[in-house]
Amino acid sequence: MIEFRDFGFRYTSQSEPTLHNINLKIRQGEKILICGPSGCGKSTLAHCINGLIPSSYSGEATGELILDGKSFKDQNIFSLSKFVGTVLQDSDGQFIGLTVGEDIAFALENDRTGREEMHRRVEEVSKKVGIGGSFLTHAPHELSGGQKQRVALAGVMVDRVKVLLFDEPLANLDPATGKTTIELIDEIHKSTDTTVIIIEHRLEDVLYRDVDRVVLMSEGRIISDSTPAELLSSNLLIKHGIREPLYIAALKYAGVRITPQMRPQRVDTLVLTEEDKKKVRSWFENLSIENEKINDEIILSAEKINFRYPDKERLVLKDLDFSLHKGEMMAVVGKNGAGKSTFSKLICGFEKPSSGCLKLNGRDLSELSIKERADHIGYVMQNPNQMISKPMIREEVSLALVLKSSLTHEEIDKKVDEVLKICGLYPFRNWPVSALSFGQKKRVTIASILSMNPEVIILDEPTAGQDFRHYTEIMEFLKELNERGITIVLITHDMHLMLEYCSRAVIFADGEVVADKRSEEVLTEPTIVEKACLKKTSLSDLATMCYIEDDTAFIRRFILADRGERR
Amino acid sequence: MINIFNYIERKSPIHKLTGATKLLCLLIWSLAAMTTFDTRLLAVMPILAFILFFVSRIKFSEVKVMFWFTFVFMILNNLLIFLFSPEHGTEIYGSRTVLFTIFWRYVVTSEQLFYQLNVVLKYLATIPIVILFVSTTDPSEFAASLNRIGVSYKIAYSVSLALRYIPDIQREYHDISVSQQARGLEIALGKQSLIxxxxxxxxILFPLIVSSMDRIEIIANAMELRGFGKDKKRTWYNSRPFAVPDYLSIAFCVILALLSICLRFVDGGRYFNPFI
Known part of the structure; x- marks a missing residue:
């Protein structure tokens, strides 16, 4: 149904091809995962299948690509839209209609379907994805992330497509919603004979339900095309910058050899011999860990904070108590809308609490303006494009210092050079910002905050949408800053990040703090996991399987070993 | 935040009319009100308009911002008319009944007052109808109705998308502006020079434009992937067939417009002259 034959592709704007020598066959009814690090060409591959290439992005193709029995040259984005339905990464951005019903009907409208039939088909398909009935009149902002994704899915299924293509479906979802999304995709795949192609670099999360094949890509080539069991038994994932499932990594550290016969594709299908289990146990028992000390000195505290937006009824934050210790790296987690971002806005003074008190080093913050607070607390927004206002790196990083105007030119230059060096941007100092990658832009925004010498930096989803290599790069950099004495707060959905880098996690749910614990303890408590839409890690399952009772300790030891391995 | 295109959901006969009906009625009604200077008709139209407003169950408090805005505009307009052509009324009606003199050439005449009364009535006849249209028409139905009266659906859709994204962009502007303030950017008025x-x-605008471009690319791709722009025509999920009230409303507005034209012949011109 889809066949690439010696296919290559080069974007008009680039000198080197993005895809080389692609040979890939996808058959009717298969479920395929395409994974690979950022820039490996997996999105380009997807664009070739759904027709965005050449419709929106032009370039030069070599070789042959057969789609629905015809050469891609004889197809266009509109004819392909009947064959393949694409669910884009950003379920917010692709919401076109003003209500759920209208959005689902969008493709039908463009097909000039009659009113009656349109309403009938919308109802039918919305039931299939579980958002029928009264939901149809809801506006997008009334929906949760998971519901939006269901709408997006319904919006392409309504066209009765033969192929469903998911472009990084997990990117903006909290762990629990990500899990239900994978379940939903699986149900749709099983109940229809639709072919499913998932593009995602978060391997473990996708493998939570069976897939037929995993295609691993790197640098524009297909590296391997095999069953998940075969791929996990190899060392290809690590080599090409994809994170292995945690239980697989743990087994490898313990010296267990992974073979396809162990059915390693999912933790619940995994079969271990008693000998393997013994290996894991002895690895666990032989690792010693010292308890990191947490500094008692409190740098930032919140007491009984209440907040509601003007002219809104609902309290976004309720009687919130919070404290941040000096020099720590802390995670703030919880599902979307739990009040995490609002809370950081209150700290920075972007919004004012309805009642309650915020203190920095014991001093009441309410008398300080946004600008004055910024000298102590820096805030880095999720999207670097929303923060960068100067075309050149040097200008951008020095912006805050120049605006302060109490400094001389020499002082500014000295400070900027220093910050650029810390952030590893010094070699690029005279580059335009537009020439940088996402991770580098993120560094620029962090550098421009650092120039103000803050004691605390709050980062909103610093690694969202980043692959393993970029994630490690950004996080190791933050860790370095933390070691220099800057207190860091990370607002995140990423459980790996919380486990790996943060000693403490504060869990938000419905505007309240429901837990404040060591990171690894959070994920072993079912009630918290459920309340905050998190997901327990596969390490707990592995621990249970190997008769290890203290799964918290097991997770901690794994993280230590893992960090040691990567340095 | 003031929402310009503020759809207010209610259950009322006006809401039940299709978007196309409401758009047509709005256009015909305004045409009738704009072209005529027949005071009798102009006196009836505001009364009708306010009755319709009552029927729509929109509360005055919900639209008061728009009301005051246009009200201030109306007063300003009237002051300007008087300032620049205080004798306009006498020219039109061909007589001059002086009431009193303010100073210099500013003489208040009955004719001028009567002329400006007509202007006020025109405002009163149209403002409630425009506000009524804005607050009872779902923006997506608005796009559908634009398309129905002959505007290309691509243009109609861009209009409705633009309207839809206004709140999002306002929110983003706010976010960017506070984060820039945190870096020392002064946005308060009056504290510094214009430059x-x-x-x-x-x-603030630079990052806003960059991130809006991203947004536009995503939405454009999403729309194209689902076949937008394939044919010259499309159908609308939210469009509804015309029902009896729709035909009645349009017929009523057409009668108004015809009346306004007929009165022209009766009056022998655009103006109804009581001073003869």
């Missing part, structure tokens, strides 16, 4: 203020506006 500096323009510079800081650029510092």
């Amino acid at each position: 500096k203020r323009l510079k800081s506006a650029v510092d």
Whole structure:
């Protein structure tokens, strides 16, 4: 149904091809995962299948690509839209209609379907994805992330497509919603004979339900095309910058050899011999860990904070108590809308609490303006494009210092050079910002905050949408800053990040703090996991399987070993 | 935040009319009100308009911002008319009944007052209808109705998308502006020179434009992937077939417009002249 034959592709704007020598066959009814690090060409591959290439992005193709029995040259984005339905990464951005019903009907409208039939088909398909009935009149902002994704899915299924293509479906979802999304995709795949192609670099999360094949890509080539069991038994994932499932990594550290016969594709299908289990146990028992000390000195505290937006009824934050210790790296987690971002806005003074008190080093913050607070607390927004206002790196990083105007030119230059060096941007100092990658832009925004010498930096989803290599790069950099004495707060959905880098996690749910614990303890408590839409890690399952009772300790030891391995 | 296109959901006969009906009625009604200077008709139309407003169950408090805005505009317009042509009324009606003199050429005449009364009535006849249209028409139905009266659906859709994204962009502007303030950017008025203020506006607009471009690319791709722009025509999920009230409403507005034209012949011109 889809066949690439010696296919290559080069974007008009680039000198080197993005895809080389692609040979890939996808058959009717298969479920395929395409994974690979950022820039490996997996999105380009997807664009070739759904027709965005050449419709929106032009370039030069070599070789042959057969789609629905015809050469891609004889197809266009509109004819392909009947064959393949694409669910884009950003379920917010692709919401076109003003209500759920209208959005689902969008493709039908463009097909000039009659009113009656349109309403009938919308109802039918919305039931299939579980958002029928009264939901149809809801506006997008009334929906949760998971519901939006269901709408997006319904919006392409309504066209009765033969192929469903998911472009990084997990990117903006909290762990629990990500899990239900994978379940939903699986149900749709099983109940229809639709072919499913998932593009995602978060391997473990996708493998939570069976897939037929995993295609691993790197640098524009297909590296391997095999069953998940075969791929996990190899060392290809690590080599090409994809994170292995945690239980697989743990087994490898313990010296267990992974073979396809162990059915390693999912933790619940995994079969271990008693000998393997013994290996894991002895690895666990032989690792010693010292308890990191947490500094008692409190740098930032919140007491009984209440907040509601003007002219809104609902309290976004309720009687919130919070404290941040000096020099720590802390995670703030919880599902979307739990009040995490609002809370950081209150700290920075972007919004004012309805009642309650915020203190920095014991001093009441309410008398300080946004600008004055910024000298102590820096805030880095999720999207670097929303923060960068100067075309050149040097200008951008020095912006805050120049605006302060109490400094001389020499002082500014000295400070900027220093910050650029810390952030590893010094070699690029005279580059335009537009020439940088996402991770580098993120560094620029962090550098421009650092120039103000803050004691605390709050980062909103610093690694969202980043692959393993970029994630490690950004996080190791933050860790370095933390070691220099800057207190860091990370607002995140990423459980790996919380486990790996943060000693403490504060869990938000419905505007309240429901837990404040060591990171690894959070994920072993079912009630918290459920309340905050998190997901327990596969390490707990592995621990249970190997008769290890203290799964918290097991997770901690794994993280230590893992960090040691990567340095 | 003031929402310009503020759809207010209610259950009322006006809401039940299709978007196309409402758009047509709005256009015909305004045409009738704009072209005529027959005071009798102009006196009846505001009364009708306010009755319709009552029928729509929209509360005055919900639309008062728009009301006051246009009200101030109306007063300003009237003052300006008087300032620049205090004798306009006498020219039109061909007589001059002086009431009193303010100073210099500013003489208040009955004719001028009567003329300006007509202007006020025109405002009163149209404002409630425009506000009524805005607050009872779902923006997506608005796009559908634009298309129905002959505007290309691509243009109609861009209009409705633009309207839809206004709140999002306002929110983003706010986010960017506070984060820039945290870096020392001064946006308060009056604290600095105009040039500096323009510079800081650029510092906020630059990131806003960059991130809006991203947004546009995503939505454009999403739309194309689902077949937008394939044919010359499309159908609308939210469009509804015309029902009896729709035909009645349009017929009523057409009668109004015809009346306004007929009165022209009766009056022998655009103006109804009581001074003869």
